[in-house]
Amino acid sequence: MNSETEAGTETRAGTEVETEVVVVGAGPTGLMLAYELALAGVETLVLEKLHRRVEQVKGGAIQPRTAELLESRGLLEPLLKRVTPHEPAGGHFAALPVPLDCAPWRTRHPFPIAIAQGEIEGVIEEWATAAGARVLRGAAVWGVESHDDGVAVAAEGLRVRARYLVACDGGHSTVRKLLGLPFPGSPGTRQAVLASVRLTSVSASVPRQIGHMSTLLRQANGYWAMLAPLGEDRYNLTFGRTDPADDIDTDTSDTVGRQEITAVLHAVYGEGTTLGAVENASRFGDATRQLEHYRTGRVLFAGDAAHIHPPLGGQGLNLGIQDAFNLGWKLAATLRHRAPDGLLDSYHDERHPVGAQVLHHTSAQRALADPNPSGDVAALRDIFVDLLRLPDTNRHIAGLTSGLSLRYPLPGDHPLVGGRVPDVDLVTEPGRGTDAGTTRLSALFRAGHAVLLDLTGAVPADLRLPARVDLVRAACADDLGAAVLLVRPDGYVSWAADASTAADGKGVRAAVAAMAP
Incomplete structure (x- = not known):
């Protein structure tokens, strides 16, 4: 049941459907999550109340970190064919006249990419359905029941039973309202x-x-x-x-x-x-609100259903897509009984502070961008413009708004743990998931697996790894700061070590077991 025609027929018939995960909302967040789950072999059904995609130009900027993540799945190239023509320009903070410079963060995508949200949705949906996800349009949800072992969803004559529900249905989330969850924060002023x-x-x-x-x-x-x-x-x-x-x-x-x-x-x-x-x-x-908890039993929230904020700096679409990257592999591991205790809850633990930070700095931008500022605000803007011209300040704000500086508070004392890895060039040896030759780090994540990157041959040859962890032995001209790195499916380092630490295999095995992708 992949086509919209088949889906529509079943909806009119009042069909009961079973699936592993039901995603409510076919915006960028919901579709990205559907693709991540489908890559992991999880049966996923997306319910969308609209009968057709809205072609309005909104959410029209892909931030550098989001571009890196999309490239890691092969999605960026087809998106670049649909970009809005523009001259490359740095990002902005509160529309102040100082471009943000992302080059110090060692990214191949230092500028925001202008592209209509409808184009983004079109590409991701195409890839998600090709991977096995199903999208039902004209399926407005009107009932949700959550139980200890699953959820039941009622939508336009369709009843869906699933093990988990993820609400990606926007700032006016129907799922959130049906469950009676408060959405604390501040109402809009403009x-x-x-x-x-x-x-x-x-x-x-x-x-x-x-x-x-x-x-x-x-x-x-x-x-x-x-x-x-x-x-x-x-x-x-x-x-x-x-x-x-x-x-x-x-x-x-x-x-x-x-x-x-x-x-x-x-x-x-x-x-x-x-x-x-x-x-x-x-x-x-420009309301500012955030759910207190991104998970309620078998129901999880992502994107604008979990957080809304002033639309300054092009944050919303990017925050939602990155929610999906963080949640997808964790939910798949949970469904396949690979997840250690607390892995699914770590979605909230990691992403809620990120959302809160975005709410915080977009609120600051709202004040600075006031089109009718008081004398005090005008003075503050002048000072802030001067600060943005300082390289260290510009780098900090650029990393904040682009997502490139994000670090998760993961266990481990190595300085790389919790952060992203630059998309460096590699010369790989043949192995599981890779061929010999020149490639880029981003290309290693096409299948949505975790990657154990061995840059010195330190990992024991007889080390056995789970099916969704690819061992890649490679040479790299750049110094990444470690001999061996275990990188999660969402592109963040969960473990790193020098050659001597990795040689006995114990540390690697423990790190893989703790992550369990």
């Missing part, structure tokens, strides 16, 4: 509009190409706005009022009409900018 438009004429103030965000923002006549050219006559328009008293209530869902968009275009870009068509438009707010 509202803005995101619209995909076509312009029949443009003034000289309309940008001709996408650059750094600070160069796209304009403010005039009570509005702030940003036009991002997408090619031909298409633009992505984001706008709001400079005075929050003029914003409509952030809890309303008023439609966005041509008259409102035309008024903004004329106010900010002049009468010479003419609206041709509105392809789609919606309002969004």
Whole structure:
């Protein structure tokens, strides 16, 4: 039952379906999780309330760390064919006019990649279904029951029984509401509009190409706005009022009409900018909320269903995809009875602090990006711009917003443990999962396995490893800081050692047993 046609027929018939994992929500987070689970051989069903993918341009930036993770699964190359044309530009913090420099973090992707969220979803869904995941559209969930040994989900005449449910159904999560879980935080204070438009004429103030965000923002006549050219006559328009008293209530869902968009275009870009068509438009707010627990029995939460924050710095989509990378292999190991005690709970332990950090710095960005700042805020912005021009400060903020500086608090005293490994060039020997020749570290993770990378031949030849741990013996011109590294399926180092420590095999075996991918 892989096709949408078959799925629709079964839904109308009121079919009962059994699966190992049911994922609610076919956005980037839900689809990425479905792909991760399918790679691990887990039967996965995705339920999506919408009948078709929303093509609105939103969540349109892949941050450097997310790009690295997508490349590790082979997904980045097909995505790059769909990018929005733009000149490379560093990321931003609160739209301040200093590009963030990710080069010191040794990444092959130092710039955010502009691509529409619908394109991202399309590629990931294609790969997920090819790997065996099923996606049912037009399947709005209206009932969830969680038991000690599984979950039951009711959706549009369909009843699904699964061992686990993962809610990836957005900031207004139906699953979260059905379970009565509080979503503590702060309500929104401002509202803005995101619209995909076509312009029949443009003034000289309309940008001709996408650059750094600070160069796209304009403010005039009570509005702030940003036009991002997408090619031909298409633009992505984001706008709001400079005075929050003029914003409509952030809890309303008023439609966005041509008259409102035309008024903004004329106010900010002049009468010479003419609206041709509105392809789609919606309002969004800047509320800040986070679930207290990402797991409730057999139900887990990821993406916006677990956390929402001001949409500054292009964090939301990336935070959700990285949630999926962290959760996928852990849930698969749990289902296959390979997981040590506490592995599934470590999803919350590792990702909740990351989400809290993003909520924290996007709240700071909201204050700094205020389009109508007080004198104190304006002074703070000036100081912050000066700080961002200092290499150490820029590096810190770049690592924070890109995800490149993320370190998980994993056990072990080696300085590499918990962090990512740069995507270095390797010369590999033939082995399980690899051929002899030149490759890159990222290519070793295509199958979603953990990798035991032996750079000095220290690992004993007779060492037996689980099926989902690939031993790769390789030479590397770069100094990675260890002779042997055990890297989790999500690309973070769980154990590292010098050659003498790895030689007897005991440390390796203990590290693999503790991780159990």
